[in-house]
Amino acid sequence: MIALVLSMAWSRRGQAFTVALLAMLGVAAAVAAPAYLRAADRAVAAGQIATATPAERGVRMSTVQQDAGGEAAPVQDVTFNDAGPALVDLPGFSYAYSAEYATIGIERDDEFRTRFVFRQQACDHLVMRSGRCLASEGDIVLGEHTADRLGLRAGDSITLSYAVFSSNPDVRKYVARGAPKKFFVAGIYHVADPGDAYWGTHGYFAADPGGWPGEPAFVGNPTMVAMDRGSVQLFIDGIAGPDALDVDGLPALRSGLASLQRAIQAANGGVTLSTALPDLLDRIDAGRSSAHLIVPVLAVPLIVLACLTIFLAVSSGMDARRPELAVVALRGARRGQRWWLATGESLVAIVAGAVAGCFAGQLLVNALTAERFPGLGADPGLASLKYAPLATLAAALTAVIAAQRHVRTPAATLIRSASGGSGVAGTIVLDIALALLAAAAGTQLAVSGGTLTGVGTFAAALILIALSRLAAWALLPAASWYAARSLRRGRLGAALAGYHLSRRPGAARLFALVTAAVAIAGYAACANGTAARDREVQAGLGTGADRVLTVADVTRRQLLTAVRTADPSGAYAMAVMSFPDTPALAVDTTRLATVPTWPAGAPAPKTVAAALHPQSAPPITLTGADVVLEVTAAGFPAGQSPRLSVTFDDSVVTVGSMLPGRHTYRERVSACTDGCRLSVMKIVGSYGTLDTAGTLTVKLPGVSALGPWRSSEGGSVTVGADSLRIGVQGLAGLPNGVRIRPADTPYPLPVAVAGRSPGPTLPGLDGNTFPITPRATLPVIPGLGATGTLTDLEYADRLAVDPDTTARAQVWLSASAPAGIKAELQDAGIAVTADIRQSEVRTQLGNEGPAVALEFALLAGILAALLAAGALILGSTVDRADLAALRVQGLSRAGLRAVTLWAYPLLVVAAVLTGTGIALLTWQLTGWALPLAESAFPLPHWPGFTVVALTALAAGLLLTATAALTSRRRNA
Template sequence: MIALVLAMVWARRGQTLVVALLALFGVAAAVAAPAYLRAADRAVAAGQVGTATPNELSVAVRAYQKDARQDTPGAEPSGPNLERSGSALSGLPRFDYVYSMEFPAMGIEPTIAYASRFAYRQDVCDHLEMVSGRCLIGSSDIVLPEAVGQRLEIKAGDTIELSYAIRIIPRGGPAFYAENGRAQRLLVAGLYRVPDPGNVYWGSRGFFNAGSDLPAGANLPLFVTSATMHSTDRGAVDTGLDAFPQPGALAVDNLPAVREGLSEVQAGVTAFQGGVELHSQLPDLLARIDSGRDAGHRIVPVLAVALVLLACLTIFLAVGYGTEGRRPELAVVALRGARWGQRWWLATGENVVAILIGAILGCLAGQLLVNAFAAYRFPGVGADPGLESLRWAPVAAGAAVLTALLAERRQIATPVAELLRRAPAVPHSARAVAAELVVVALAAVAVVQLSSTPRGVGTFAAALVLLAGSLVAARLLLPLVTVLARRALSRGRLGVALAGLQLSRRPGAVRLFALLTAAVAVIGYAAAAVDVAAGGRSDQAVLGTGAPRVLQLGPTGRQNLLAAVRAVDPQGTFAMAAVKLPSDPGAPAVVAVDTTRLDMVAAWPSGGPTAPQVVKLLHPAAAPPVDVDGAQVEFDISAQFPLGKSVAVTAVLSPRDGGNDALAELGVLRNGRHTYAQNVDACVKGCTLNSLRIAGGQGTLDVSGVLTVHSINDVPSDVLNDPAPWRASEGGQIGAGAKGGLEIEVTSLNGLPDGMFVHPATAPYPLPVAVSGVTALPTVDNLDARATRVDVRTSLPVIPGAGSPAVLTDLDYADRLSTDGGATSGSMVWLNDQAPDDVVAALTTHGVTVTADLRASDVQKRLDEQGPAIALWFYVIVAALATALAAGALVLAASVDRNRRVEDLSALRSQGLTRSALRQATLWTYPVLVLAAVVAGLGVATLDWWLTGWALPLAGLDPPALPLASWPRLLTMLATALATTLLLAGAAVLAGRRTLRRIS
């Protein structure tokens, strides 16, 4: 019997090969999913580590040792000593440790305003490039930064003297440094530069932080040996122990040990009982890796399950088609009285052998496919193949065998008379309909389950919806095709009618259409997921950043920021000033920008007002500012307040040509008319009056009275005489009809510890804003952290650089309404792609300090290395395998039908069927089926995406505050439909041409 089965396999080796290939695809899908997850885990970890900053990779332990000179001779040194007991903190596996010490020193800088950084760092010479001289050897060697040597004219071979220094902060004066130890003579062994300041070796100590306003190189360390450090007469010392990973230390398999090591380090720090601090962003990096892996493990199985079901459906179709082609053979076996077991073996043995061969090859093919793809997409990471990837292979193989048995069950149980019919009856059994209803019900249950949890049964929701939708579409096909075929026959279109009747009279045609629809639905769902995720990453990178490039600045005044940006880019073509305003947790983020440049620089969302429209709304015309010129600022003020009630006035002035705001403190007002003068150097080139602050003295908050500002330098008198262009805050009001100056009525300062404020009305009030994701917004915290009333002018889908909910407003107007005159820490400069290469240097020369340079392209790169993006590459594999399954099913169906169709069409040809009708009947049958399946499949994919697509963590498990796209682009879906149609229709046409050539 076995020999007979093998002979059958050889006789129909083409059909056996197709069944084996289909089984191969199904088992390969089951193997590829866990294998790809393994490769994806490794790629996620490697990608996060590769894009991490040194602070995220390193673990820094800091200890501030007290002045050892104050200890009793012979006693144990007080305070923690990392050099002596740091081994208690070395619990991280495969991490290198670097010990360092640092203190301020004096002796070579020509000022006492700052000190040099006298530092020791273990193995420092391995990470320095000597531009002259040599590196450290002896106990009196020192190496200086190249910039320091050039600026101070110190060269290799010179001797210098340095001594320990302490910082002194006198009351009412600037801080300075003073010597506090014996000077030590040192030999300048060489001058160095650092080839890679971003190397993780340097840790988080900030040896080479950019943006210092000190002279060239003054913020860089002077390195010495450990012996030099210990022989120096010194006081308190900042010590540190930095750990950074060796290559492969943060590979995915090592992460549990790293977490355990972090816990040991934390326990060691706690054991010191104070004086030691642990600084590390490594836990955040590990959390991102876990989040990415978790997202991948939720994304990959969704279509992996769908692909396995599709493979089973394909095998069911293939076996069913093959068995239908063998109906006369099975009838002969039954007529000869073969026993039931023999009939089963003869009917199923051929397909079981093919499936087993395909399953064995599929185990190998699935892993090789992942290996090849990982080598292409994740070079240097590897797929790390293992037996664990085969854990679902037996399940897939068993499902394939069971599917084959189910497909053959009906033919084996069919009576002999029915088997001998040339045109078998098309089944319309209630059993088939009931089975399809069960699948639909399971899909509905899975969708409901998905709404509560994305795991468990919810994982199968997308696959079940795809299968159910395809079965329903196929169930509707047969009546429609029959009607169209009869209509074509009545109109004399024989070719079209024969093609339609071929589908309507073949029982396997319905299953073939279901399979093609399911395959197209899988491809469409994969395309939708990839497109939506790609659009989301692009939005995160560009809209989330705010512009193609964002420079983050150190604290600076708002008008200084505006002046610097406008000086660097006077035409407003590539740079825009921006500030992120402080806001309470949970409150909408507020971004203030120079809206006059908004349409040229900022990334702008679609689906809302255009940038020029928003500019007109947020930057209406306003009164000109009040100019105060000259370094000597004089105020002529009349005051009338009750005796014993003191009131002080402070003017906030903003330099027009750049520079931080200045405060002119006029002091306590005296009753009567007096002149109050203050020297403000920042106003030499002219200032604008930002606000007047009127505050009560100690115990005088409950005060009322009137003051009149008669003149301010050369401010025109009509500006002060007209109360209209002035605005007062709570606690007072602008007097009506004042004569000879600006009359300010102070009503009460109770509950106003900062006093009341008077502004020139040079900005619209309430402050115009645009919002996103905010329904009601009466006020926002302005730049001075005071609540400012706002006027919501428009709504946007998202605020660039802030997301949603968020608020956008004009920076200049927001500053004019603020009262503090202080520097802002959230300052930024947004740049577009036209920004010149020297923009950072140009901004630095105009008084701002760049602390970070963030590019949207870098953000995009980091997002592309995260779990969701990596996991979605598996969907590309799924789409390719689904296309191969569908094409294989088409080829198999055409092969099985070929002999019967050749006989039928040859007979019709001999009876006068035209060549044109013959070509239509032969070549149009399956391409038309493909076209219908593409339309139905994309409809099923769209329905499935609506029901389940929202559950895919395409933006990670903690999505950003951005309204990311939830639907794929129409162009993407049309391109997918066109490509799928061309591939499948091409396979169908090739199979049809082979049939056509055999018809005489």
């Protein structure tokens, strides 16, 4: 019997080959999905690792070695309790020990310290401009900016002392707490790459509080130990080597990190672990999870489509074999033999195709990953075949179901080639059931909020197939109407083609298959196109500008001055600072029209800039390092005078307690040598003086025009001809005291708002609240999101009380920024810790889980098109007998040619148009559930017109070409 079935398959090898090809494509889709997911897992991990920050590629342990009465242990002998061995066990990591404390002795003002650092193997990462690196105890190397600023050279001697910052608010400087020690300046260094992973996250080269580039004084371990000192900060940095973050080693790394965290907890305090490595691992896991949700949504329709195509192939073949099946039935074959002879050819072909599909699916994935992710490999394995048996079984069951009607049909009916009548009824029932199932799956997806589990995973596939089947019911009436209309107009070829399609029940099934294939390809194109547009929004508005430099600790005035110095024309650089406790950005609005990526639908940037930076009173400026204040205190009870401090740009001068009567206070403010702006006067009380009241009359010699001033709660200010009269009503309940400031900003501060308004006030850059007034509405804030506030940095800085440094600063650059802008900013004292470009963000987003998963859409489109082409070829094979019969009945060769040249191209055109519409409708119903991106910005839900049009055109050209070739074959 097996030999007979094989000979039957060989005699009809064309049809057997078609069934095998369709089975191969279906099984290939079932193999390609898990195979691609294995490759996608590797690609997602590799992409995230390649763009990880230094904090995400390393770990840092820190502790404080307390002063041991001058008998401190060597730095490298410090134990980190039980956590040290766990750190060493992290696979693929190297380690660097370091220690540091503050010293004074070479800076001109003890308000600023010299950062005294030992770091293991530092000389391997320093470039000596002059002199040599560390060789013996007592050697020290200084940074080139520090040496130039202080007039030091290699070979000089300097003296440093261990120091601590005084907690006395009237002192505000470092004081020596150890004996001075003389050092030999062995060399002057610069750093080739401050962002090198070796330097970790210590911020060695961030801007110092004095406004100059941070440059530690590096010493060796013997020098660090020999110094008379107090407490020392100790660190061990784990630096990921090239193999530490290999995608195959991530599970071991996560396990080692968990062990390290447990060891830290077991150390009972004293040791702190700092790392962003878990964030990287979590991001990799999230990307993989997204990929595992998206790929099945695209793969399931392919498998369903393959089964339906096999059903069409087997059913059509059985129609052609009705006489043969009748003879088998008349000869009294048993039911089992009838089933085997009816389905054996198809089952043999399906098994052969399934075996080929196992290889084809993996080879397709290998080719795609080699092109898209070179160097990673697809990681093929037997796990990729886990769904192949199920797909093969589904194909075999489909063949059996397609054959069952013919096996059950009586021999007499088969001989007459008459339909048993159950075919149409069964098809109607099947289509109704499919439509109900699709509706249930779509409802479940909507009710669950887009959860792609259970039936929700199949929602898109079921809706695509159900809509294609329903559209096929309109084909026969439409074809009949078109044929009659063409006949009335004398277009015989089109009329014959229309009648040919309308009288063939198989034409509706073929139309449904081709439509479903086009719909699947269109749906995949919608997903890919929408995701691409999402990435453009994230890279453009999410980054904020073409290039964004993240700046280490810096003051607001420092940032503004440095950026305006580097780009005086305002053509390509903009200072930006985020607020600490609210979604808000302060930017240099004078550059708003030239630098940021501006959102579509927003008012013109020049209009917004004018609204946020209106004209205001000029600032109060002083020139000269010696600042003189004449203050007359009156009305305060004896012993209850308040304390006065004055902020000049980034320098806070604590004048001290105001003595009764008139007194002159002189303070040296080096920052005012070339001119500085008076920001705020702050009047605070001490214990026992909170309820005090009185007046202060303040004169500022050298200031010709005082202009308007304003006072905060608890005080009042009156501007005289040459002085300020400040009334203090009471300081109780005012932890920040009474603040008197020049009215050199608009008040309330104008802001632009996106989304929900923050209210009448806004927490400032220093945390102190000030009133605001909305002057513009934006759809989104570049670099921030759909909800937030935008304001002017200069005015927000003037409203701030404290000039402290912050790590929330950035410099945004346009595409026209010169190549040397980063170096210019660093020379101006701005330490750049990160350099982010839109193109890099776009690439990074392209390496995340959703983008990697959607590469599978290309495979889905190819396989769907091949299945549709196979269905067209199958239709051609089945049509041969009918067309031959028409020729015998007298149809001319010209008429035959007209039928073949018009029928299938018409079917393809109709299927492409219908399938594209179904793809768009299904995308509207289910596409929102795909985890394509997470963003603070509103993302497009629809792909661009070009993507959909090109997909429809490509499908139309391929299928039309297939139809034309099959038509020529039928005419031969």
